[in-house]
Amino acid sequence: MGALNTFPVSVKVEGQRIVIVGGGAEALNKARLAIKTTAEVVIVSRTIEEDFSALPVTVRERPFVPCDLFGTAMVFVADHGEDGAAAQRMARLVGVPLNVVDVPDSCDFYTPSIIDRAPISIAIASEGEAPVLARLVRARIEAMLSPDLGAVARLAGSLRDRVAALLSKPQARRFYEALVTINSPDVEALLESHRGEAEGIVWLIGAGPGAEDLLTLRAQRLLQEADVIVHDHLVPDAVVEMGRRDAERISVGKKKGHHSFTQAQINALIVRLAAEGKRVARLKSGDPMVFGRAGEEIAALRKAGVAYAIVPGVSAALAAAADTATPLTLRKVSTGLVFATAHGADNDELDHWAALAASGLSLALYMGKTITASVAGKLLARGLSASTPVGIVVNAGRPDRTLHRGTLGELALDVISFSDGPAIIFIGAAVAAGDWQDAAEIAVHDFKVA
Known part of the structure; x- marks a missing residue:
């Protein structure tokens, strides 16, 4: 897996401007994208070639001047003439992030394909290398997401203070997971159901032979739900990284001649973590039930009265x-x-x-x-x-x-x-x-x- 040359972020533009230098088709395309935000969108060009009248934008039919970048969050340059060159120089001088349309090497940022479920947004970017591919990926993801996703996100946001006051962090995380996965949830009942002591569970998950795309959908979902990921040496980093970003990761790697944890220590570890109310993903290479020593871990979990479940994997x-x-x-x-x-x-x-x-x-x-x-x-x-x-x-x-x-x-x-x-x-x-x-x-x- 290659390293990214860009860091994906969401830039706050509320109360600021997005300036687009140019009046042609490229500028119109960027304007249609920019108006999805709450920023003031300003078009600056000596010649306005396209019809911007249907868009909530400010059009300034004149040459670019340096003060156009005052209070600007970002600037798109879709003019490849004198005004475009001036806008690029000024953006560099005052430190405004710059995108020069169709010139990737001159860009500080790239325009992703965006899925809009405000306040939820999903951006698919290709660092300017394959915009058509990014749009195709966007279309596939778009088809999977409910149009009501934004409404659920707004509901979650409105409950933030109450949830923080009533629930611990692990309880709150589970509450939000239930909120977004249950159709028409009874919010009060859901809050009450998550106020009790969190019950831990251990998922013995087969990671398959090592290729990320051989991981099952169930395994991927549970990795996203786990509070702790306890993984073996043979499980590749790319599979471990499929877990939630803030999940604790513990390597109990065992390879020939080098045992960082004994099996008894692993048994004690997963029992203790679950007893603390945590959801534990015990990630094993291949299938946990085929030479994965799952039997010993299951026996320990049963003896301690800890809930567990088995998620099969592709055996080697x-x-x-x-x-x-x-x-x-x-x-x-x-x-x-x-x-x-x-x-x-x-x-x-x-x-x-x-x-x-x-x-x-x-x-x-x-x-x-x-x-x-x-x-x-x-x-x-x-x-x-x-x-x-x-x-x-x-x-x-x-x-x-x-x-x-x-x-x-x-x-x-x-x-x-x-x-x-x-x-x-x-x-x-x-x-x-x-x-x-x-x-x-x-x-x-x-x-x-x-």
């Missing part, structure tokens, strides 16, 4: 299957799928895996990158064929994913040099039906020269 194996179009269950080839973690597997488990794979089931092994060759060798020793297809996806679901393909016999040679990131290892006949044409061949490209 499913993302890896999607990346490679691999049908992990395939008629007459694979009748089922086994999720397993390669770390800590004992002899009985290995015997079981080998028997399942030999019977036609697909294996999806998690957390086994450093012991891949060892596990492959043990499966071969238990009778699984060396020609069994194998496919490996590192960083499934992400743009930087890498793929490897080959056979179980080749995998046992310990010749793969993996890139950084979590890996999913597929073993079974169904792997051959996937699209692995861009994958590195284990026995060729990955072979290490001694």
Whole structure:
């Protein structure tokens, strides 16, 4: 995700002027935008080419003079002649923010596409690079928003003093969330219902394999409602930042060899936060119920009598299957799928895996990158064929994913040099039906020269 060259803000123009230098079509377009505010809009041009009579603006048909910028919040220059040049110089001299129409490099600010639900406004800007795209995005958002949104915002504003006097900050935040999501709310009843002790809750949320657009809509909504976000090491910053701006963020990152929090400490933390009346988003990579140790956290929450809910996420194996179009269950080839973690597997488990794979089931092994060759060798020793297809996806679901393909016999040679990131290892006949044409061949490209 690239950095912004501009900082999005809302500029207060009440009691000030917006000056537009120019009298043509470009000036008329800016005037139509400026009159949506309470500012006095002034048009200055030697020649008024367009009809401004239908707009509540002041038209001055004369050359630009320096005093035109007195009491001005911003100036648009839509005149590319002598007056426009003079207006630009004066704006720079007195520090009035300047927009030179269609000349992005000369602009102090850009004009966004605006969705108007006063006092709610939504601006979509492209830093002058793609105004047409900004308008298309605006149209999509506009279609999603109720025309009554502004009325709800005004109601919320009128209640601010009462709410501040009656409710704590967490209670007030929940009151406003309910106010804007309930049709025709009974304000008095809603206020009363939020005056009691705030009840905490923990949401165990699956963040998916790391791509922001694989996060579920429910997960995104709850991240916006959470008071605290407790997240794992593998959850990307971009996903964590989908939470409310003022939400507390606590990293309990655990990666191989580095545990900043033990599982017992994490359990105690989320119980304590919820007991304080906070809404806690426990954000886990993939799906919380698949190798996410959610069972231990759920047990702790149940024991403490804390409310909780599970929000599923896209597990890494499913993302890896999607990346490679691999049908992990395939008629007459694979009748089922086994999720397993390669770390800590004992002899009985290995015997079981080998028997399942030999019977036609697909294996999806998690957390086994450093012991891949060892596990492959043990499966071969238990009778699984060396020609069994194998496919490996590192960083499934992400743009930087890498793929490897080959056979179980080749995998046992310990010749793969993996890139950084979590890996999913597929073993079974169904792997051959996937699209692995861009994958590195284990026995060729990955072979290490001694």
